Amino acid sequence: MSKPALYISAASTISNQPTFGNAGFSAALQPVEASSALISPDYKAYIDAGLLRRMSKILRMSVACAKDCVAQAGIEQPDAIVVGTGLGCLQDTEKFLNTSLTVEGLLPPTSFIQSTHNTMAGQISLSLGNHGYNMTHTQNTLSFEHALLDASMLLREGDRNVLVGAADEHIDILDEITERLELRLDAWLDVRQEAGDDASLTIEKSIPLTSGASFFILSQENAGNAAAELADVYTSGGAEYGQEEIDAFLDRNGLQISDIDLVLHTGVPVASASRHANYLALAGIYPTASAFALHYAVDMLSANSEVRNVFICNTLRKSNLGLILLKAVEA
Secondary structure, X not given: OOOOOEEEEEEXXXXXXXXXXXXXXXXXXXXXXXXXXOOOOOHHHOOOHHHHOOOOHHHHHHHHHHHHHHHHHOOOOOOEEEEEOOOOOHHHHHHHHHHHHHOOOOOXXXXXXXXXOOHXXXXXXXXXXXXXXXXXXXXXXXXXXXHHXXXXXXXXXXXOEEEEEEEEOOOHHHHHHHHHOOOOOOOOOOEOOOOOOOOOEOOOOOOOEOOEEEEEEEEXXXXXXXXXXXXXXXXXXXXXXXXXXXXXXXXXXXXXXXXXXXXXXXXXXOOOXXXXXXXXXXXXXXXXXXXXXXXXXXXXXXXXXXXXXXXXXXXXXXXXXXXXXXXXXXX
């Protein structure tokens, strides 16, 4: 028996690209450079000035994207809020640890409270005045996919609209840590982008560590505003993945790789896929960058009638496999 369709009725992303409030952004993206900066909206339009001053970058991104999604979808409240994050609120964690080294006696609790991974989901709930289900998933590079699975189950159990998203932030010490551990994140890229024909773009430079937040309204019904159908989500962790898992995922959805119009991957193209792109080249590297890929895919499906099936293959961590299948909404 086939699973009921689930629809994405709103999407919002803050990144190093002009993604926020910019429908059709997928046609104009350029590779992220080390010098690229986060492109932030006017947060005062979404967050009270008094609260804004006390919010870290990741909280600002998350609340703004969440409120933007709710407004796009035209709903009063989501039935649930589900967030994925790999590293959580790093800026506040760093602030708390530095304070513990410099302040004697009792420490102010604010930075510690705001450093926990579930602060984003809680802050979104407070900002929306939402009292529904509230959950944070943190499974390294599969955090967003697990959030999607949770949201999907909630909808199939009766919820109508679920706000689901992911966020991670870059702070300077991450660059220092990766250098000290000699973690080479500068995988060479071969990005194929559409430019009116089948032209390909080869980028010979490293992919920087970045920040990003992407949120979506996932609904069990299409109220006429659905941008894409979420067909399936799959995760596998703890062991190096094989091509057979990808083939099985497509097979259970009645597809072959030749049926996929666009594959978004993390540097290792899926075998036999004719049109593909490394989404890390566009988003930069952070644990939940697959959420950026989902918004990129939604935007492509909305803007290009020739794109009907999009497959996202997340292998950012060698032992983790996250697969997402999106389909165009049938007229």
